[in-house]
Amino acid sequence: MRHNKKFNHLGRTSSHRNAMLANMCASLILSPNKRIFTTVAKAKALKKVVEPIITKSKEDSTHSRRLVFQDLQNKAAVTELFQNVSQKIADRPGGYTRIIKTGNRLGDNASMCFIELVDYNENMLKEKKAASKGRTRRSKKKDETVAPVTAAKETSKKAKADKVEKEVAEETEVLEAAPEVKPVAEAPAVETEEAPKEDKE
Known part of the structure; x- marks a missing residue:
């Protein structure tokens, strides 16, 4: 049973494990x-050892x-x-290392990975900066473009309304100025006599 098992012994004695992790820390640095x-x-075990060491290095004293x-x-x-x-x-307040899994080893199918210091991977830092800049730039552009578009729409609506009002006003003026025209009485319908139909016998 796994009672009170706080860490991975990695199948080694205490002295062997400590020596191995110290060598791995030195290799990483x-x-x-x-x-x-x-x-x-091993990478997970190394992370627990190397991060406190890096934190201690922030204060350069004897x-x-x-x-x-x-x-x-x-x-x-x-x-x-x-x-x-x-x-x-x-400037980083912890989390100095990153584990990147790379698949399984051919011989014994052990899961393998890279462990690296976060601030030294320039490619990932560039991608992160580009992604963060893109997000802020997009939002700014959106705000800048939305405001003029909405203003233009409002002005166009207002112009259309003014134009319609002007046309209505002109029509009413024309109607008021025109003299009253009396309706023409309808002429009585003229009845035409139909020609007598000849009976054909």
Whole structure:
């Protein structure tokens, strides 16, 4: 039974698991594109370890450097983390990593993925910016175009109404100015005599 099982042991002893996760953290920080390829289970375990380390790197002090080195055990990774990564993620209040699933491994069918630092994936950042700009731009354009169109419609309606009123006024003036015409009495109907029909025998 799964009583009080808080985390994935990954089939390893405590020392083996800690060493493996420390190496994975260092690999993630030192890789040029800040991305590593691993299984989903390891990536989820790594996420819980690397995110608190990145948060500690926001404060560049001797104490925080010692705490980070205690976990990573890699001087190059600590230097990279405090010099470059901490500057890049300074404004982000958490959620520094992203897991992208890539399918299953051929040998044992294990689910595989990339785990990467969010702020280093330039393509996804560009797409996000373009999408957000597109939404705001569209709404602004819509507001700008709707106002003149409605104004034009109102003016056209008003112009039509004025035109109709003017025509009615002109017709009434013409009718009032015209002299009264008496109706002509109908002429009596003239009866025409029909020619007598000859009886044919």
